[in-house]
Amino acid sequence: MRDSVTGQEPGPVDLYRGTHCRQAMGSWVHPRASEIWVAMDTLHNQSTPDGTQRSEPEILSEVLGTRFGYMRGLGHGAKLMTPVRAASTRSIVIGESATRRADIAEKEVQQLRVVVHDIREQLEKKSEQLERQMEEQERRMEDLTRQREEQERRSRRGGGWRSR
Template identity: 30%
Template sequence: MWTSKDARENFEKIEALQLQHESEGRSYTEVEIFAEVLGMKAGYVRGLGHSVQSVGSSSSASSIDLSRRLEEARLEIKEMRARQMEYEALLVKRSEIEQMMREHQQMIEEQQQMIDEELMQMMEEKHQKKDKEQQKIMQEQQQNLVE
């Protein structure tokens, strides 16, 4: 399959280096990886031809700056995700509290209704008792008049 043992070894080195960079969370370009594995010659990177210029010192400085900015962006994204998770947890907690408040409100209303019904029953019983007492008094008065 491979044209040479070197080609296969270089391919394996490239893949290993890409995996290493990804596992470390470092950014990389194909040019940087080819240059590291295959080496550079004046004016081009081996394996990529004359159209690709090697990574020079000014590119390295901007690459370092970009890497730093990328790391800052990753950190900011991580912090934002943490805040998002906290926010979502607070929303869940708020929803639970609102549900609990609705349940308590319903319990209070049911208890108030029971109290109102008991009070109405007591008032009705008191009214009936008073009516009976008045009827008894009236009957006694009528009997006294008849005698």
């Protein structure tokens, strides 16, 4: 399907026509193929609001649709090739979008830092409370141990008198 004069491969729209139209009879392999071609041809002849024309891969993608990682008619891993003006405009838009996403991410990071700080403060307070409680429990255990030792001493002293 290369051009016999230039040797260039056909674009996606021409490739679609070449693979879905019977050259000898001039008929389409399926009525839907004819409708798709008309839609592609219409888009090809229209200019975008900024005065540029859509690239053939963009037209193919718009008419046939895309799925993640797959462009119908071009296969897996195909990427849209855009004219230079559209590409520079798209890169500006993508740059602005990336800047907005970065700003949003920075705000989220700041919010998370505040949350982490609050959690750390709460943990420190809880840790101090637990430490105080443990110290109090240790004092109680020491007091109970002393009381028990005193009772044992008394019982030893008092037991000796009783047995006599």
